[in-house]
Amino acid sequence: MDIQELVRSLKTKNDSKIVMLVADGLGGLPVEPGGPTELEAAKTPNLDALAKRGTQGSMIPIKLGITPGSGPGHLGLFGYEPVKYLIGRGALEATGVGFALGPNDVAIRCNFCTLDAAGNITDRRAGRIPTEESAPLAIKLREVKIPGVEVFVEPVKEHRFVVVFRGQGLGGNVADTDPQRTGVPPLDPVPADEPSRRTAEVAGKFVAAARRLLADQPKANGLTMRGFSVKPHIPTYEEVYGVRAAAIAVYPMYKGLAQLVGMEIVGQPGSLSEEIDVLKQAWNDYDFFFVHFKYTDSRGEDGNFAEKVKMIEQFDAVVPRVMELNPTVLVVTADHSTPARLASHSWHPVPTLLVADTCRPDACQAYSETESVRGGLGQFEAVYLMPLALAHAERIGKFGA
Amino acid sequence: MDIQELVRSLKTKNDSKIVMLVADGLGGLPVEPGGPTELEAAKTPNLDALAKRGTQGSMIPIKLGITPGSGPGHLGLFGYEPVKYLIGRGALEATGVGFALGPNDVAIRCNFCTLDAAGNITDRRAGRIPTEESAPLAIKLREVKIPGVEVFVEPVKEHRFVVVFRGQGLGGNVADTDPQRTGVPPLDPVPADEPSRRTAEVAGKFVAAARRLLADQPKANGLTMRGFSVKPHIPTYEEVYGVRAAAIAVYPMYKGLAQLVGMEIVGQPGSLSEEIDVLKQAWNDYDFFFVHFKYTDSRGEDGNFAEKVKMIEQFDAVVPRVMELNPTVLVVTADHSTPARLASHSWHPVPTLLVADTCRPDACQAYSETESVRGGLGQFEAVYLMPLALAHAERIGKFGA
Numbered sequence: 062m063d064i065q066e067l068v069r070s071l072k073t074k075n076d077s078k079i080v081m082l083v084a085d086g087l088g089g090l091p092v093e094p095g096g097p098t099e100l101e102a103a104k105t106p107n108l109d110a111l112a113k114r115g116t117q118g119s120m121i122p123i124k125l126g127i128t129p130g131s132g133p134g135h136l137g138l139f140g141y142e143p144v145k146y147l148i149g150r151g152a153l154e155a156t157g158v159g160f161a162l163g164p165n166d167v168a169i170r171c172n173f174c175t176l177d178a179a180g181n182i183t184d185r186r187a188g189r190i191p192t193e194e195s196a197p198l199a200i201k202l203r204e205v206k207i208p209g210v211e212v213f214v215e216p217v218k219e220h221r222f223v224v225v226f227r228g229q230g231l232g233g234n235v236a237d238t239d240p241q242r243t244g245v246p247p248l249d250p251v252p253a254d255e256p257s258r259r260t261a262e263v264a265g266k267f268v269a270a271a272r273r274l275l276a277d278q279p280k281a282n283g284l285t286m287r288g289f290s291v292k293p294h295i296p297t298y299e300e301v302y303g304v305r306a307a308a309i310a311v312y313p314m315y316k317g318l319a320q321l322v323g324m325e326i327v328g329q330p331g332s333l334s335e336e337i338d339v340l341k342q343a344w345n346d347y348d349f350f351f352v353h354f355k356y357t358d359s360r361g362e363d364g365n366f367a368e369k370v371k372m373i374e375q376f377d378a379v380v381p382r383v384m385e386l387n388p389t390v391l392v393v394t395a396d397h398s399t400p401a402r403l404a405s406h407s408w409h410p411v412p413t414l415l416v417a418d419t420c421r422p423d424a425c426q427a428y429s430e431t432e433s434v435r436g437g438l439g440q441f442e443a444v445y446l447m448p449l450a451l452a453h454a455e456r457i458g459k460f461g462a
Numbered sequence: 463m464d465i466q467e468l469v470r471s472l473k474t475k476n477d478s479k480i481v482m483l484v485a486d487g488l489g490g491l492p493v494e495p496g497g498p499t500e501l502e503a504a505k506t507p508n509l510d511a512l513a514k515r516g517t518q519g520s521m522i523p524i525k526l527g528i529t530p531g532s533g534p535g536h537l538g539l540f541g542y543e544p545v546k547y548l549i550g551r552g553a554l555e556a557t558g559v560g561f562a563l564g565p566n567d568v569a570i571r572c573n574f575c576t577l578d579a580a581g582n583i584t585d586r587r588a589g590r591i592p593t594e595e596s597a598p599l600a601i602k603l604r605e606v607k608i609p610g611v612e613v614f615v616e617p618v619k620e621h622r623f624v625v626v627f628r629g630q631g632l633g634g635n636v637a638d639t640d641p642q643r644t645g646v647p648p649l650d651p652v653p654a655d656e657p658s659r660r661t662a663e664v665a666g667k668f669v670a671a672a673r674r675l676l677a678d679q680p681k682a683n684g685l686t687m688r689g690f691s692v693k694p695h696i697p698t699y700e701e702v703y704g705v706r707a708a709a710i711a712v713y714p715m716y717k718g719l720a721q722l723v724g725m726e727i728v729g730q731p732g733s734l735s736e737e738i739d740v741l742k743q744a745w746n747d748y749d750f751f752f753v754h755f756k757y758t759d760s761r762g763e764d765g766n767f768a769e770k771v772k773m774i775e776q777f778d779a780v781v782p783r784v785m786e787l788n789p790t791v792l793v794v795t796a797d798h799s800t801p802a803r804l805a806s807h808s809w810h811p812v813p814t815l816l817v818a819d820t821c822r823p824d825a826c827q828a829y830s831e832t833e834s835v836r837g838g839l840g841q842f843e844a845v846y847l848m849p850l851a852l853a854h855a856e857r858i859g860k861f862g863a
Contacts, residue, residue: 090820091822091823094823095823098822119838119840123861124468124846124849125839125842125846125849125853126465126469126849126852126853126858127468127469127472127849127858127861128853128858128860128861129860129861130860130861130863131862132862132863134862143861144463147862150863153862153863154863403820406860407820408850408858409822430822431824431825431838434824434825434836434837434838434840435825435836439840440841440842
């Protein structure tokens, strides 16, 4: 029995409200020896005041040394063992553009490519065709009809788009058709098991019809398919934790990930401030609120320390508006670190703060990487964060008599 | 999927260099209340300077409360779950005398014993015969020939020696022949499974031939056999981590353990200083270097606090020569604690220091047991040390998108 199963077996209900504020990629690194991290350089009076009241910990997103992508990073935060609940590449790409996958769907990452007269690939990315040109082509592919199957096509970016087949009994185990080199034709879709045989047939028909529609295109006259995958089977927040959960996010990827665990997407905020507006409006309708702030990660990915500091200060500035709602438990955390110094996601632990009337305050005087190391929550893996939040909301019953 | 399997699935290659300096049995205890440990009593200016730059943690060799032997201690450091990868006693004894076990080998720990005229054991350790007398007898046993099997005999110490049978299809599940008491004859070797039937036959022939060769010995005129074992099946460093790994050690046991995980033994150093010479010479040929220093453990086992302190100071003194090589990641650690106060291995955590440009410095000001408790790596089990080292060398790819 893993920790989630244990919590599931002990869950109770009450009127508590839990807010999880996620500043994506928050954790950082100093840029020079002895210097501060982004969070330590930022002026965060509101978070620091909460750090004095609350309890802090050093959270490991997956396992020590492992750098998470956004999918596993959020699944971990949501309390789902990321190594157990794997999201296929196609399913993640569909999720990323806000496509709500259903139980009869197979999602596929597709690339436009360039084919020569003999049908061999001359460019695997169709000359990195710009989105303005490729998006209309992806939408044109919605004209493809295949009997017995619904076909969805969503543009992504440049040469990338997503195809979803919806129909009974479609398996997700079909090999990639990208040969990973030029001078040869795309591979045929090959099924790896019986339920995927029909998926491969459908994919073959789709490719044939798409090539007819794209025949006169100079660059994007062919396509390859990768990462065939069905919707991962993930129990919902309601089933596991007994909470009605709302997700408040600007970007489709994070709405999609929240939807995979059964959260409801509320509002259509375009900024952090609007996200807090949505939080206030939805306050009476849910027990749990996941609020996602993207730009700490974006500026980290850009390698821009100073701008990441500013984003952290913006994040800090909305905290009083959240506290006005008087949440039973407030959690402030991140899905992973994105140090500007590395301009990428990293394996470093994430400072995590929990504030509740039931928490045992520690000696931490500020919200930071360095302080979190001596926090009362100690060092813990992300899958323990939801159990801790629920416990502090008194939503987990006693184990044994 | 355990952490090693996860790392294996995500490994990438680059030009980084990782050095793991192991001061065997480094961790200690105060001898009087309020006093320092051996490491805290030692003057270690070089390690303390690195502690200010790096990040430290309190490493648990196996599991909390478990005292490791040298085999499991090193397997853990090397990232192999010690409870999963068990090294049989015979295999460890052979490894300890530098015998490179092959896939068709069965290794056995043997004791000379004294038998009376009726064939009953009168002394299970042949009167603790000194090595000068026993080693020539062990070598004499190399005369034993058994058709279809190669026989190797290696002296160890006093009444102990190692026998290795090499041949196709020899199982390792044969019961010990030591009856654990006197007044009875040695037991017959009894196989526990089909592949071990032949091993037991071979062992029976070996014992009969050996007794003929030893018949005129006053003390060592018989033998018992224990810990029959084949070479454990352990994936190599190259397979698991994608690194070319070199082991630099003075003592055969540690060379042998490194060899079990596929490291190459380089040089024939006779001292720590010569080990660093070897490190420099081998620098361009490997990605990972395990450097083993024995005497911290030896003086701990002797119960000699002051001498262990001196050994730690010797260890500290070579650190600048290692840093001249500018390793991407330096790890300083131990396979376990050997407090002089206990004069034995112990279960106490091991202060572990990691220095890299990618590390997140912590508040630690010195390398010590006390400081390590508030280090940024937190408390972690040894199997996470290799993942951490590889992550800081940027040799582990992102998990999920």
